[in-house]
Amino acid sequence: MTDSQANYEAIEALLERIRRLENADMGGWISAVEERWAFLSASDPAFVILVPGDMSWKYSIGMKIRLKQAGGNVAYFVITGINFVSTNTEITVDGGTDYDLANSKIIEPFYSTARAPYDFPLDPDVWSAGTYL
Secondary structure, X not given: OOHHHHHHHHHHHHHHHHHHHHOOOOXXXXXXXXXXXXXXXXXXXXXXXXXXXXXXXXXXXXXXXXXXXXXXXXXXXXXXXXXXXXXXXEEEEEOOOOXXXXXXXXXXXXXXXXXXXXXXXXXXXXXXHHXXX
């Protein structure tokens, strides 16, 4: 790792801590709008979100996702896999029985490390018999 890359990652980590403080009153949700998430693939109930750059240090299995797509409602997911491929991070998510990811623009991505962030549906019947709760 070069010094400039290490400096960049240190700055990114500091900015992430600042974002967490700024979003502390958002019920546990942290904005990821600057990352420009995009739909990659679907195999219901599993979907893959593409995030530019190596974000494998930031996201982990079990985290909750809240997003909105163009013309759609808010949808909730649980991260089930992280894979850094070339220059992008592929985040595999489970939409349970109630949520789907369409092949359209993601406009309001949020993530949470909380077990039960605000408004996240906790019905165990939705999430593979409660596996992710």
